[in-house]
Amino acid sequence: MDVKSLVDPEGGLVDRRIFADREIYELERERLFARCWLYLGHESEVPNPGDFVTAYMGEEPVILWRDLDGRLGAFLNMCRHRGNRVCRADRGNAKLLTCSYHGWIYNSEGKLVVVPMAEAFPDLDRQKWGLIPVAQLESYKGLIFATFDPEAPALLEYLGDMAWYLDILLDRREGGTEVTGPHRWLVDANWKTAAENFGGDGYHIATTHASARELGIDTTTSQARRWNKGRQIFCGNGHVLIAWVTPPDDAGPWFAQPVPELADYMRAHSDEIERRLGPVRARKVVPSAGTVFPNLSVHWLARTIRVWHPRGPDKMEIWSWAIVDKAAPAAIKRAMRSVSQYRFNAAGVFEQDDMENWIQVTAAARSAIARRFAANYQMSLNEETPETELPGRLASRWSDSNQLNFYLHWARMLDAKDWGEIKTTASQLR
Amino acid sequence: MDVKSLVDPEGGLVDRRIFADREIYELERERLFARCWLYLGHESEVPNPGDFVTAYMGEEPVILWRDLDGRLGAFLNMCRHRGNRVCRADRGNAKLLTCSYHGWIYNSEGKLVVVPMAEAFPDLDRQKWGLIPVAQLESYKGLIFATFDPEAPALLEYLGDMAWYLDILLDRREGGTEVTGPHRWLVDANWKTAAENFGGDGYHIATTHASARELGIDTTTSQARRWNKGRQIFCGNGHVLIAWVTPPDDAGPWFAQPVPELADYMRAHSDEIERRLGPVRARKVVPSAGTVFPNLSVHWLARTIRVWHPRGPDKMEIWSWAIVDKAAPAAIKRAMRSVSQYRFNAAGVFEQDDMENWIQVTAAARSAIARRFAANYQMSLNEETPETELPGRLASRWSDSNQLNFYLHWARMLDAKDWGEIKTTASQLR
């Protein structure tokens, strides 16, 4: 199939089949989720030797496990003998994991250390039969990523300019961040409907979340809404975000904070923040939401990070965490988690209203008639974006440029035979 | 696939795969449900400007909406922007429909009238981005039909001789008819098992509905059962019905009515009825059940109309309405609806017993062994059918001729590239 024909950036059109076809989905499994860097978990979830969490890379169950020497590793959650799942807990601390079927035992480095009746496996080379490790694993300021593809570029190269913006959430205070969660729930929608939404859809807020404004619980202050100037920013490699640029009156970066306590907290530590992030990121730009390609989304203001795990073409499993500054006092952490979870989780007063839209966009993609008509991605407010000090390619907040870049990169990934090809095509872009 | 080989009219054999194969089902979506005239609703459901009901054309969700000038329209229930469903209500009255995702607003003519942040869509031609209308929409005496195919013949031509018989239900009294409902329920059976059943299966009544006779709640009087002479009638274009022909003793058309009140009601208005329908339809012929190709079925005596919506090869969603003369007094309407719903709905004392048969016929079609043996459609009582005044091709009530004609037309539709071809082949038939 000619994947690239599914996305028409000039016409601002996207073929609905990308949200419904099994064939495209299988291609995603092989060429996106088996090749990209995917978010696994946060260092604060596995602080001590032996700590583990079970997670997913797309549909692949994995164990994120800190070994007894403190090194992080990630392995397919599958016993190498017959293929039973070795770990059925969501999290815990373990020196060893024992398979419940025949008792093979693996250590925290994934090594196969015990084989009952070993004498019956004369030729078994244990080195070859350890848990299947990911090809690469790296952390970026607390966020742990992994990929199954040894040829994937280094994480920092992969993140590109997105790292610069992630710092604004991850690197404000000494000690970085910590998370609670995850919230996990199932939604009958294609994972991309959510990834695209967080990656650039400032447009839906006024309608989808009208009740939040009506009731004064927006993720941004009325001040920010009045200012109403924002940017779509494309960071390359499919990474996209939207950000506020602080008003000329220099209201300060907190101008967008949803609740006063948090604005006060930011003011109180503005020196440290500026020291760490520098003037532009400390005062000039306030990211709201974004997507680290392909399926990690971040909300800087609502302080949530979440993964849209694919579960077939028309289903996803959402994993969502609240993220706070580790150095913050307990009361502020509480406030941050409350801001986050009150707004964003299955019961969040914001997020409640998002699901149904994505479900129906996905349903429409199954319609024999509807798919004769491409979806509209033609928003493009012609607005100056002079913030030259901001990395990435800027567009007006009122644009579908991010979404189109996201899907262009998506098409490139599905089309490319290997990472070599991807890098070339990707570089052409900037 | 050679669809035509699935139906053998001479041998009276039908290949079970037509009830189970995904490939055949997808062909049905493209060549039947995207091309045929499909029943959408009844005018009495949307009497006033702004009234709408949401309905389906096969698996396609549509809005049947009377515009503010009183004209009927039907549109895919999908926002043209990203594809969200625009209307989630079953029915109501609206001047405008607002999409819950980004707030695009459509009026009752399907026109896109409001685009929030319109300035961000410099090149958007609103004319091009209205709700997707059906290709054609027409009413026949209260019944509203639509098709997605601009080349489909006019509704009257499509209905052919079936219209003549439909009048006997629809056009008895001044003012026509009105409906209540719909009953909606899900059954794990292929939609054709039901369509063929209503289209000609007088044979199953004595067995499947034995309890109804046992308990004296048949859809026909014992008089009709004693008379026991009926006709299968094929009206062309796949339309089929079964009808009683009144006995020589000229018992009158009411001889078949399930309950006395309704026979009395008919007698009381026999003049008006004869004036409208003429002598043959007023006295000579009493249709019982039939199917308007492909998936609208009618029961003249039980006064129900229903659509068998496909939901995959082995699932259907039934929508069923009770239909009564608008001019009838309240008590008679009540009696008619009671006759109808007491017998026909998910809890109907008749219909309860039908489902399981259709479910199992569908299940058998999935069996690797069973599909080596074709289904039997060989009933053909050699009985004179001299009623030359009746349009259509007649056969004995004790025949599978209707079913075979139904499937022959079905195969033609699936086989034909376009309506041109269909018309030719269809005309060959009569």
Place this chain on the structure above:
Amino acid sequence: MDVKSLVDPEGGLVDRRIFADREIYELERERLFARCWLYLGHESEVPNPGDFVTAYMGEEPVILWRDLDGRLGAFLNMCRHRGNRVCRADRGNAKLLTCSYHGWIYNSEGKLVVVPMAEAFPDLDRQKWGLIPVAQLESYKGLIFATFDPEAPALLEYLGDMAWYLDILLDRREGGTEVTGPHRWLVDANWKTAAENFGGDGYHIATTHASARELGIDTTTSQARRWNKGRQIFCGNGHVLIAWVTPPDDAGPWFAQPVPELADYMRAHSDEIERRLGPVRARKVVPSAGTVFPNLSVHWLARTIRVWHPRGPDKMEIWSWAIVDKAAPAAIKRAMRSVSQYRFNAAGVFEQDDMENWIQVTAAARSAIARRFAANYQMSLNEETPETELPGRLASRWSDSNQLNFYLHWARMLDAKDWGEIKTTASQLR
């Protein structure tokens, strides 16, 4: 697809796709379940003329029916008219079965005996429209098998050496055996995970069923566990079992019995048993579990027989019976059934722990990454197996030889065009 490449007996590797792929599953339906001898039921379930049970052959619903002359027959549970299921009961006694749709009636020989309105079927040859019988049906000492393939070898030839071992369960006492049940339940696992487990997996007991040992309710005495010498035995045609060989100290065959009452019972009737089975089978060998290819498994010690009915690549429906000596006194029958069901059924203290392993082995086979790594079947304790008086090919209990032979035969069956081919390749094996 090259089925044979999925199983590598030399390397001791099996491709996970055999547990997950729809394509392979469809091949199994056509080439395994439509050709092999499959277990239908036990003669004690249908002792009298007219007795029937409904059963399955793979996914095909069948009626096992003893006709009025006492002969056993088996028929597809499908009416030949339109395909409705003719019998919806699990068991009973009937002279005739009436189809609930149009009333066709079949007798216990499967003959079509009544067609309502027969005069409307002028050319119907009733001989041709009886229930579809299996191609062959035979009993082996109470166990009733059937096949849809007329070319399948006779049952005894098919069972090969397995019959010799089955006798040890079926032919101990005058009058043979009788069953109670079936337990039926659904498990999201591929049927082969269970068939392979019962066919040779002595390895999993120490781990999976550790709690049984901990609590002293093993299927074997501590004596047997101490002895710990057992054999894998391959009987050809895919049939496999594991057996204890009684210790030199000649503890007697009862040494392995799970509870004393049953050992005492065996001792009490050892003469009759030896008379019937001969010295080797009466004293020397004690089978524990095995699989009659493809999906009938037997547990001699827990006295259960069960069928792993396929329900798609990743689902099975288990039917399990307790089997006891008909000649045993009521108290012993009670004890045997209790030993059996307390350990083996959905609530059995053993079987409870098996399901989850098989479910996860099946799930892993769907994983895009996991299937890049074959499953390990490399167990092969190099242990002398001098029991020359035992038929079949012996290997150590601590081996995967049975499993590999099972899958080799499985691959042959899927690969072979017809039984001729199968017999040749199979014979090559021994």
Place this chain on the structure above:
Amino acid sequence: MADDLRRAVEDFLYREAELLDERRFREWLDLFTDDLSYFMPLRHNPFQRPAEISDELAKPDEGYYFNDNRETLRIRVERAHSRNAWAEMPPSRTRRLITNIRIKNDDGRELEVHSNFIVYRTRLEKDEDLFVGTRRDILRRVDGGLKIARRTIVLDQAVLAAKNISIFF
């Protein structure tokens, strides 16, 4: 006193559920008055936020699953005992969980009683259905006991997920 009534109502409704689960349909019918009304309307999704739940329900004599009087209900009961009523051959295995029993009114002659229900039905090999909703009963005092004079059953589904309704509520 209030307690006795409460207990009597609970016993009555539990007893009724038991008769249905044990398929003693004729005895069940005897729990109704001769002038019984047995009504189960259709429910739908309205466009405007409904002021009352009843705005989502079909009007009397319009769309309903049941709208029975004693005679029509009697015929249903006879069907449930008939060998010819295939929908219940073999019969459904049902279980009724009756909860949240509320006595809303008592005019001395009749009580208004509301209760919530889950009716679980399993049939044949694997059929499973859950019917969930609430019932509004008018219970009449009849020589020392209670009888059901009017029952309105509100099923919460807009689209019935079951292939049919061949049981009672």
Place this chain on the structure above:
Amino acid sequence: MADDLRRAVEDFLYREAELLDERRFREWLDLFTDDLSYFMPLRHNPFQRPAEISDELAKPDEGYYFNDNRETLRIRVERAHSRNAWAEMPPSRTRRLITNIRIKNDDGRELEVHSNFIVYRTRLEKDEDLFVGTRRDILRRVDGGLKIARRTIVLDQAVLAAKNISIFF
């Protein structure tokens, strides 16, 4: 008086359910008499319309999920606390809804009590099962309290939809 008993029975059954939902299995076992019988038969689809529900149930000592005495039940309880019983590692999360409690008999020494149940089980990430049926208990008065002397559990399914039964009813 009748009320006290009714309340006592309700409290007893609710308490019992709580112990199970909180996985205090040994305390739960203490609610049974030493001569307990704990029986859960198979259920099937008969060919003839059954006169009694019991015609659909397997006979005692034939096909059953449970047919336990104190000792065999004790072993199950110990399994539930064992680290080696994989079926419950990690443990199921269960919730018991006990309704329609009916005291059918009271001979002064023992009560016959019937109750309906939905046992909801969720486990691991997404496993979900509903077990629905009725229980017929013989409760015995033992020094001022109640104990379960006999329990018969009627599960309504003919084919169990769950992968296993590793919990209690």
Place this chain on the structure above:
Amino acid sequence: MADDLRRAVEDFLYREAELLDERRFREWLDLFTDDLSYFMPLRHNPFQRPAEISDELAKPDEGYYFNDNRETLRIRVERAHSRNAWAEMPPSRTRRLITNIRIKNDDGRELEVHSNFIVYRTRLEKDEDLFVGTRRDILRRVDGGLKIARRTIVLDQAVLAAKNISIFF
């Protein structure tokens, strides 16, 4: 006396459920005290066999669906009445089965009451969800009546099967 209390608690919880099923959310909010706490934590699969159910629950102020005070709960209630809160336009059709009501404590001022629930939700054409769990309430005596001072809702699922939670428990 004990009986009166028991009856009062049952009536209170049934009344509460009714208000929610009838979407009278503002009246429902009035059943809470001003210092209310409304908490519904996340639940997970632990690695070690947990000593207490609470070991499977997220700690207060960590992971939760609800952690509301009167003001935040009030806003949710207002949303439920707003035409702009799409998650409930059209509104869910819910049914609450409240069972196993247990009065665990009574210090004269406040009661601790536990109850199990199934909340059935159906919405639009075919959406169906079952929410199952238990509630631990602190009910306070306020001028002759009861009010909910603290509610902890334990949902049994580790992965929520529903697309969202736009209703109350």
